Amino acid sequence: MNVPLVIDVRGLSKSFGGRRVVDDFNLRVPRGAIYGFLGPNGSGKTTTIRMVCGLLKPEAGVGEVLGFDVLRESLKIKERVGYMTQKFSLYEDLSIRENLEFIARIYGLDRRAERVDQALADLGLAERQGQLAGKLSGGWKQRLALAACMIHEPALLLLDEPTAGVDPKARRDFWDQIRRYSAQGVTTLVSTHYMDEAVQCDSIAYIAYGKKLLDAPTAEIPNQIGLFAWRVSGRPLQEAQRLLEAQPGVDLVARFGTAVHVCGKDRAALEAAARAAKAAFPHVEIAPIETGFEEIFIYLMSGSVDNFQ
């Protein structure tokens, strides 16, 4: 691949109070990519993103972001990065417009009023621009924050759970926007809990307990995980599901409409479990199926508990 790397960090580590929350983290994000960042709560996603944009000083590790040294040139990085924090961090006692204007001034943008007007129009907030940001609902706050971190046309977007608590329509709009940016060459690293968002990413890095467990193009992930699946349908589905959950070799049982998908990493054990269900309930149908993203991500997200200690 000769696409230049926008994020290239190696061995990033960070501890809080003697506890390693990010351990030897490597990440290579090519220009224009939409990179998904997955992991349970407390696994170190926010900490990693903060190190990438110079908000936290890594204990160990080196790297470049947008070609600038992540340790020594954080000001240059900050000028070119749009960072959307997980928690709303604009000023609640400033109006929507004042917040955007503040950011526009801080980045020293030209045509300030024009850009702010444009951002307000894109947001659909032009009429409410005088309203205090603190009075906005959660979804609108997210949109405002996104507009604020894009106003200086950054080359790299770092989005920390940008759509948490946002309605599906707004989430779709948001992803359309991200893809448009991506087509223009803007790179995005986005942490998320939503599977439907994860599958839209070009690549995915999965982190748990501060360690990266998986990092691959989204299409290759099923192979990398090596997860096998069987489909079980018919009656009595409820009882069959309960039986399957108790079987050895079953890592995940998930309901998909009128069927359950049983997944496991041990192909033979999984097949044995499926056949045991068939033996117990002769009326159910069982069949091996291709493992889909949905199963993979449910497996990834549910298989690991929250990492807070």
Add this chain to the structure above:
Amino acid sequence: MSRLALPRFEAPSFDVSWARVFAVFLKELVQMRRDRPTFAIMIMMPVIQLVLFGYAINTDPRHMPAVIELREDGPMTRAFLASLTASTYIDIVSIVTRAEDGDAALRSGQANFLISIPEGFERRLVRGERPQILIAADTSDPVAAGGAIGAIQQIAQSAFAPEFVGPLAFLAPAPAPYEIVVHRRFNPAGVSSFNIVPALLGVILTMTMVMITSIALTRESERGTMENLLATPVRPIEVMIGKTTPYIFVGAIQVVIVMTIAVLLFHIPFTGSLIAFLIGVTLFIFANLMLGYLISTLAKTQMQAMQMTFFVFLPSILLSGFMFPFRAMPAWAQAIGECLPITHFLRIVREVVLKGAGFADVIGDLMPLGAILLVLAGVALARFRRTLD
């Protein structure tokens, strides 16, 4: 993790962007304007404080109990005593003839004043020997005593004047043919009431300027807005200038309010150099803003910032010469006092406002004030964390 560790991974940059300073300034100004209660307090506090203290100063204390030690009895003495009684300043509680009795009354608190008219007063007065009237005053409450001392002197003048007619007319011109000697007891240094109003300016400015800027950064941290601010390319010095500048105006408004009240209501004579005063007050406001800003880099919460502000405020009142005469304090207390901006400001303002000093007279306090300002700003800048660590 340690908040004491300076972020060493990037050299500090001194290329200030005034556009970014202006951005922070504007934002801070809007926030200040929206925070109505705080803004109201900043403007009302000087007024309320001055009026409160003003009562202590302006209340001409009346009906102060006095003991008269009388060694002789003549027409002039009688006229003086009659005037004292007629005035409401003094209530004569007893007339004694022995010095010990008068002293005892003063010491026991039975009387606040002991007025002694010596033997042969009238005879010596007529001879032009300028005899003494001795006033011993309990100045443990100097403000209260001060008013009455002044009143007694006036009473004496108006009581004796009508007597100086006919053959005694030669005694009438000033200086008075008698001498009033005041002994301040129990607080010999005494604090003149004029001292307090200009000094109050220092106290009010310290309190508001330090308190308000002490939460400049902790508020951002507590509300989570610090993360967004730090993610932008804004520099520490830009944040510092932008965040403190709005309060320069608040300080200026307070100065105008206090000085207007001082001159109009309390008739404080402003005798010295206005330029020297303005330079002094500007340096002082800056120093206080930096002190508050330094606190905001040390405190983790707004609560801590408030506590630290009081930690600074108490010595500012106690060790600056506001409360106790500076030179009477032990050396260590004076040493602490010298490091406080208010100590130098009090000297400047007293010298300039009350003693008519010019720029050259107060340079010795302007320089340390400037030095304190630079040190505070330097430490605050070094302490500013550019990361969330």
